[in-house]
Structures are given as C-alpha cells and as structure tokens.
Amino acid sequence: MESPAVSRNESTLIPAVPQASAILASLGQAAFVWDLAADTMAWSDGAASVFPDIPPQALASGVEFARLIEPSHSVRADALGQTSPAHGGEGVAYRIEYGVRISTSAPLIWIEETGCWFAGADGRPARAQGIVRVNNERHARDQQLVRLSRHDPLTGELNRTYLVASLAEAIEETSRFRSSCAFMLIGIDHLARINDAFGFDVADGVIAEVGRRVRARLRGGDVLGRFSGNKFGLILRNCTVDDTNVAAERFLTGIRDEVVPTASGPVSVTASVGAVSVPRYARDADEAVNRAQETLEAAKRRRAGSFSLWRPNVERDAQRRVNIRVTDEIVTALNERRIVTAFEPVVDARARQPAFYECLVRMEQDDGQVLLAPDIVPVAERLGLIRLVDHRVLELAVAELAVSPNVQLSLNISPGTTTDPDWWTSIESLMRAHPGVGERLIVEITETVAIRDLDDVRGFVTRLKNFGSRIAIDDFGAGYTSFRNLRKLGVDIVKIDGAFVQNIARSADDRAFVQTLIDLARRLQIRTVAEWVQDEESAVMLREWGCDYIQGRLIGLASPQRPWNVAVEAVLPAASQPADGRRQSC
Known part of the structure; x- marks a missing residue:
C-alpha cells in the first residue's frame, strides 16, 4: 500500500x-x-x-x-x-x-x-x-585524468607509481601461491647522445618506439611501465630464470635489429637489461627495484646492449656493510673534529731542503688507531662524502698557513670539488680572512680530472691563480694529458706518478718514461715533483735529469708533527713512520 x-x-x-x-x-x-x-x-x-x-x-x-x-x-x-x-x-x-x-x-x-x-x-x-x-x-x-595519473603521457604505459604498485601486488601473489616472476629494467643506451645529436623530440620518438617494440613482445599477463627517462620496467609473471634469459634476449634483439625511424632520419638504438627473480631474491618492491637497477648498471658497465641477472654476492654484501660502517665513522669524525692532517715533505732535489709540505688526510678513531688516506678517500668519494672531507682539509690547511708564515702547503682535492660552489665560497671567505695565505697554497688536482673537464678545470685554475695560489697536476703519467693541455691550463707543477718512479733504478722503461716527462716539463718551464722516491740511487738519477723536487720514503713519510717548528738539518733523515699502503704519499 x-x-x-x-x-x-x-x-x-x-x-x-x-x-x-x-x-x-x-x-x-x-x-x-x-x-x-x-x-x-x-x-x-x-x-x-x-x-x-x-x-x-x-x-x-x-x-x-x-x-x-x-x-x-x-x-x-x-x-x-x-x-x-x-x-x-x-x-x-x-x-x-x-x-x-x-x-x-x-x-x-x-x-x-x-x-x-x-x-x-x-x-x-x-x-x-x-x-x-x-x-x-x-x-x-x-577517466582521462585517471588515465593520465596512471600512465606515462609519452608512451601510454603505466607510470612509475603504478608500475611499482603492480610489482608489489605481483610479489604478494607469488608469495601466496608459491610461484615466481621476474622484474626487469630495460635501459636505452646513450640516450643523452641522441638528445645532443638530434634534439629532445627525436629522443622522445626513440623512447616511444622502444616502448612499442617491448610491448609487442610481451606475453599476456605481463606488465610494462615507464620507470624513468630512459628506462622501462617489466613484470614477467610465471617466469623462471631460464625464461628470464630468453625474454631478455628477445627484447634486446627486437630493439637493436632494426633502426628507429625518426623525423631526423633513422637512428640506431641498443638497450641493456637488468633483472631479478622474485620473491627468491627480492622480498618487496623496493628491494626488487634496487637490485634490478644494480644489475642494469652492471650490464651497462660491462658492455652496452648486454643483460645481467642479479645473483647473491658475498663479497659485495660484505663491502656494503663496510661502506655503511665507514660512512658512519667519517660523518662522526667530521662532527667530532677527528679529521686531521699529516704533513709529508717535498724537498729540493739538489739541496734536499723542504720546498713545501703536502697535507694528507687522516681520521682518528675512538680506539686510538688512525686511518690513512687510502682507507678514507675512496669510500668517501664513492659515497658522496668527499666534499665534506675536502672542506675540512681546506680549513685545516689555511689555518696552518695562517699561523706559520714561512711554510708552503699543498692539498689534494677530489674531482667533484673542482666544480663545488660551496668549496669556492669557503676558499674565498678564508682568503679574505687571511691575506697572503693564498700565495703559499698549492692545490693538486688529478690528471684524470684535467682530461675529462678541461674547460671547467681551466676556469678553476684561473680563479685559484687570482688568489696567488699555484696548481699542481697529481699522478701525471697515469692518464693521457698532453703537454699542450698543461700549457693551456697554466699548470705550475707536475707530480710524476710514483708508479713510474719507484722502480727507475731497476727498470729501463720507467727510466726512459720519467726522463722524457722531466725534459718536456723543463722545456715548458713547469716544475716537476717525483713521487715515491725509494732510494738514494733514484734520487741521484732524478737530480741529474733535472727534476726539481722529490718526495717519498727516502725523504720522509707523512707525520702529524710540524717539522717546520724545529730545526731541520740540511739533509732530512728518512722518517720512521709506517708506509701508507702502495701510495706512499697518501
């Protein structure tokens, strides 16, 4: 009713x-x-x-x-x-x-x-x-807004957020049903070169075409998404290790075997692949993504257009634990002012009187032990902490110069520091606070940096010379810097790599190489330092060839003491300090 x-x-x-x-x-x-x-x-x-x-x-x-x-x-x-x-x-x-x-x-x-x-x-x-x-x-x-929120606008595939969400669901599903799948990252090789050569529109066309080629080779149920600028992520369901190898080759072949037609003409493209089996080697989406990226980078380092599958590595995992520990130690040491310097003499090859001292980094540990530069610098560079270490060493060196007006010091800086604006801010501030210090400072940069970033290093050198500082090229001979480049840079000092110096008394090849370097440097009016000088016989050879300065075990290794505060004999005695590993001047 x-x-x-x-x-x-x-x-x-x-x-x-x-x-x-x-x-x-x-x-x-x-x-x-x-x-x-x-x-x-x-x-x-x-x-x-x-x-x-x-x-x-x-x-x-x-x-x-x-x-x-x-x-x-x-x-x-x-x-x-x-x-x-x-x-x-x-x-x-x-x-x-x-x-x-x-x-x-x-x-x-x-x-x-x-x-x-x-x-x-x-x-x-x-x-x-x-x-x-x-x-x-x-x-x-x-619906369009929803689609745009979930899909990459260039390729039409899932964006990273939804790709990773799909990966998490797939891992949960494989764990629940005791099955397996693979997560794969496909990275287009040298995409930056395509950007530079043809423009970003052509590079976008290449990305879209690679996505289409990968899509055409997927099985039903597999998931494809654009992970980042040049990377695609794939979730391959019910995929064993053997299946993953076969699938990777299928994708690589499909990408490289035909050129990509673009508005600027055909472009040849290759890709590299990194993959991980889940849930066997990745318990969650974050772990799967990290390990796939790791193997992709390994594949690219080995050879463009190759494939790498993640596998356990005891040595790698142990090294990472060491990295984590050392990273914590470095940061703590910086905060507690336990990053200090040691001073290694560089002497005139004839008079054996100190010309300057090289500042070398040290880290004092809680147990009283001291870590040397070879223990600190590689890890700090690898983990992005070297700029903090370089800042601290600069402060210590300038402070030492400020209180010791008759001393000249040199310091090494890492490659990244040459373009670090914060380092420039610090050095400019320190130079203004301590007039005249810059004229007694020598900055050492490695030869490999000079090769890779010649124009940037030229600006770096010019700015330092404006303070009155001198520039030294460290480890000269290890790379391929020409003497023409040294002239362009305005280098004042060349430090000959100790690997060629330490055996000159026994190796005719090393003698010929070192003697040639010294002769060419003299013609360009560039001072030379021979590193890792081990014995008197080598020192005499170097002096006769016209080398200006020598450094190494014969003269004395690095010490936290300040030898300029005590009377120094005309010929410095050999130091009893322990060697710093292979690189004695570290």
Whole structure:
C-alpha cells in the first residue's frame, strides 16, 4: 500500500509543477520519486530525453532500472544504505554516478544522480527523490585524468607509481601461491647522445618506439611501465630464470635489429637489461627495484646492449656493510673534529731542503688507531662524502698557513670539488680572512680530472691563480694529458706518478718514461715533483735529469708533527713512520 508521504510527494513533484518538468527537460535532466516499499518509480517528462531508447517499463521500478546499471546493479540501493537517517524526518542527501546501457551493443550512458532519501517507521529507507542528468563528457574527462595519473603521457604505459604498485601486488601473489616472476629494467643506451645529436623530440620518438617494440613482445599477463627517462620496467609473471634469459634476449634483439625511424632520419638504438627473480631474491618492491637497477648498471658497465641477472654476492654484501660502517665513522669524525692532517715533505732535489709540505688526510678513531688516506678517500668519494672531507682539509690547511708564515702547503682535492660552489665560497671567505695565505697554497688536482673537464678545470685554475695560489697536476703519467693541455691550463707543477718512479733504478722503461716527462716539463718551464722516491740511487738519477723536487720514503713519510717548528738539518733523515699502503704519499 502506498504511503501518504509518497502520494503527497508525487502530487507535489510530478503533476503539480509541469513547468518544472519542462525546465528540467530543457537542461537534459529528469526528476524522480522512488517508493522503495512498493518499488515504483515516477519520473518527470524529461526522462525520455535522459534515457533515449529505454522503454518506460524499464524505468517503472527500482529493480528493473537496476538491471540496466553498470558496473554494479546495486549502486543505488547501496548509496541509500551507507548513511544514517536524519533526525526530525529530514531527508538524507546522497550523490552517485553510474552507467546505463539498454543492451550489450548499445552505448553506455553515464548518469549523475543527486537526491535525498527518507526513512520509514523502522528507520530504513522508505522513499527517495532526486534528479538525474547525463554527464558523459564529465565522465570522459574524469577517466582521462585517471588515465593520465596512471600512465606515462609519452608512451601510454603505466607510470612509475603504478608500475611499482603492480610489482608489489605481483610479489604478494607469488608469495601466496608459491610461484615466481621476474622484474626487469630495460635501459636505452646513450640516450643523452641522441638528445645532443638530434634534439629532445627525436629522443622522445626513440623512447616511444622502444616502448612499442617491448610491448609487442610481451606475453599476456605481463606488465610494462615507464620507470624513468630512459628506462622501462617489466613484470614477467610465471617466469623462471631460464625464461628470464630468453625474454631478455628477445627484447634486446627486437630493439637493436632494426633502426628507429625518426623525423631526423633513422637512428640506431641498443638497450641493456637488468633483472631479478622474485620473491627468491627480492622480498618487496623496493628491494626488487634496487637490485634490478644494480644489475642494469652492471650490464651497462660491462658492455652496452648486454643483460645481467642479479645473483647473491658475498663479497659485495660484505663491502656494503663496510661502506655503511665507514660512512658512519667519517660523518662522526667530521662532527667530532677527528679529521686531521699529516704533513709529508717535498724537498729540493739538489739541496734536499723542504720546498713545501703536502697535507694528507687522516681520521682518528675512538680506539686510538688512525686511518690513512687510502682507507678514507675512496669510500668517501664513492659515497658522496668527499666534499665534506675536502672542506675540512681546506680549513685545516689555511689555518696552518695562517699561523706559520714561512711554510708552503699543498692539498689534494677530489674531482667533484673542482666544480663545488660551496668549496669556492669557503676558499674565498678564508682568503679574505687571511691575506697572503693564498700565495703559499698549492692545490693538486688529478690528471684524470684535467682530461675529462678541461674547460671547467681551466676556469678553476684561473680563479685559484687570482688568489696567488699555484696548481699542481697529481699522478701525471697515469692518464693521457698532453703537454699542450698543461700549457693551456697554466699548470705550475707536475707530480710524476710514483708508479713510474719507484722502480727507475731497476727498470729501463720507467727510466726512459720519467726522463722524457722531466725534459718536456723543463722545456715548458713547469716544475716537476717525483713521487715515491725509494732510494738514494733514484734520487741521484732524478737530480741529474733535472727534476726539481722529490718526495717519498727516502725523504720522509707523512707525520702529524710540524717539522717546520724545529730545526731541520740540511739533509732530512728518512722518517720512521709506517708506509701508507702502495701510495706512499697518501
């Protein structure tokens, strides 16, 4: 039996205000009253325009109407049951969206329904009334926004966020069902070269084409996404180690065997692949991503266009534990001012009088032991801490120069420091605070830095010379810097790599090499330092060849003592300090 409230509502909403129905119809909307007890629905005249081709009987009841709704038939009933009834008999507002389709071949109409429901005596929904309107365009926009939030706009594949989320689901699934899968990263080789040679638009075309080629070689159920600029991530389900090897070769072949057509002409492309089996070697998505990236970098280092599969490595894991420990020790030592310097004499090859002292980094440990430069510098460079160490050594060297006006010091800086703006800020501030110090400072840069960044190093050298400082090239002979480049840089001193010096008394090849370097440097009026001088015979040879300075075990190794504070004999005695490993001047 129809409730009086429903009768009053229908007589008020539907028949009594025909002009309201006309207004709604003109706006592409329709009003309804739904008696849930009788399951009858009454519509305004605009219903036909909102639901074209849908027969009236399909709109006459909630049950019949629900049969047309996608994706869930119960979306309207669920909306009424998810909120509590209002106090005082007031209606409870709701808003839902759903699709309506008359048949499987008919287009889907997206509907936005806004209304209120009213409770009966038992507190459950008894009546609902509201307005429906078509919102196909808005739904399309929403879907597009959802797609853009999940997919990479260039390739149309999943973006990194959703790729990693899919990877997490895949790992959980493999753990639950005791299956296996693989996570693979495909990195396009030398994409930066394509950017430089042809432009970013061509590089984007290459990325999109590589994505299409990988997509064409996927199995059903595999997942592809763009991981980063030049990398694609793949989740290969039900994939054994053997399957992973086969799949990697399939992808690599598909990428490299045909050139990529672009607006600027065909481009030859290769890619490298790193992969990890999960969950065997990766328990979660983060671990899988890290290990896949690690193996991809290993593949690129070995050879562009190759494949590497992650496997356990005891030595690598042990080294990482050491890195973590040493990193913590370095940071703590910096904070506690336990990074100090030792001083190794560099003497005139003829008079054997000190010309300057090289500042070498040391780290005092809690147990009283001292770590030498070979123990500190490689780890600090690898883990990005060397700039902090370089800053500290600079402060110590300048402080020493400031209190010792008759001393000249040299210090080594790492490759990254040559372009570190903070280091420049520090040295400029220190030079202003201590006038005249710059003229007694020698800055040593390695030969490999001079080769790789000649233009940047030239600016670095010029700025230092403005302070009156001198520049030395360390480990000269280990790389391939030409003497022409030394002239361009305005280098003052060349330190000949000790690997060629230490055996000159026994090696004719080393003698010829070192003698040639000294002769060429003299012609360019560049001073020379021979490192790792072991014995008197070598020192005499170097002096006769015209080497300006010598340094090494014969003269004395690095010491935390300040020898310029005591009287020094004309010929310095050999130091009893322990050698710093292979590189004695470290």
